[in-house]
Amino acid sequence: MDIDEKWRTIARQRAVLADVLDGAPVGDLDRPSLCERWRVRDVAAHVALTPCSPGLPRILAALVRARGDFDEVNRAMAVAHAEWLGSNLAGELRAVAPRRRKPQITTIDNLLFDTIVHVQDVAVPLGAEVDVPQEGARAGADRVWRMGWPFWARRRLRGLELVATDVDWARGTGEPVRGPIRDLLFLLTGRTEAALPGLHGPGVRRLASSP
The missing domain is CATH 1.20.120 (Four Helix Bundle (Hemerythrin (Met), subunit A))
Known part of the structure; x- marks a missing residue:
């Protein structure tokens, strides 16, 4: 963009x-x-x-x-x-x-x-259904992945491979966590509880058990 x-x-x-x-x-x-x-x-x-x-x-x-x-x-x-x-x-x-x-x-x-x-x-x-702008969300996910404070996404999500199912975006290595870019952006920015219903894959178990 x-x-x-x-x-x-x-x-x-x-x-x-x-x-x-x-x-x-x-x-x-x-x-x-x-x-x-x-x-x-x-x-x-x-x-x-x-x-x-x-x-x-x-x-x-x-x-x-x-x-x-x-x-x-x-x-x-x-x-x-x-x-x-x-x-x-x-x-x-x-x-x-x-x-x-x-x-x-x-x-x-x-x-x-x-x-x-x-x-x-x-x-x-x-309870309002609002679609995210996918190109903007993808650019946002890239930015959050690169930055440290305040989200520390790469450190917090180490050992997981994040893969978007609706746009071409993937980061990290390890147990897969897949879902729409909106839910991955939630996850990256610390909104794990809101993200979980839209995510699937072996790595989701770890997310669900994290404090």
């Missing part, structure tokens, strides 16, 4: 997320998402906030207050943005969908998989 296609995929995913929110009862926005300690509305607000980043100085100041806990900074900013937006979450997502801005501390490749996964973080607990 070239940069333009990555941005177009991100824009489409933001719009898809807005559609999912429009179809959900208001009370469901407070359901737990697939992200631990994040409500559905918090995840959606995080996606909406990304192109409106408060800037590096404020992020660094928040990191100091959180004693270097980046996850806590991210969550706190998302919660605050969710409360500020209130019932306008879907409208904000549509307004920012085409914006090609990102926080200074991330990359377009990180933003691509982050957006794709977060749409699923909301859709799955709401």
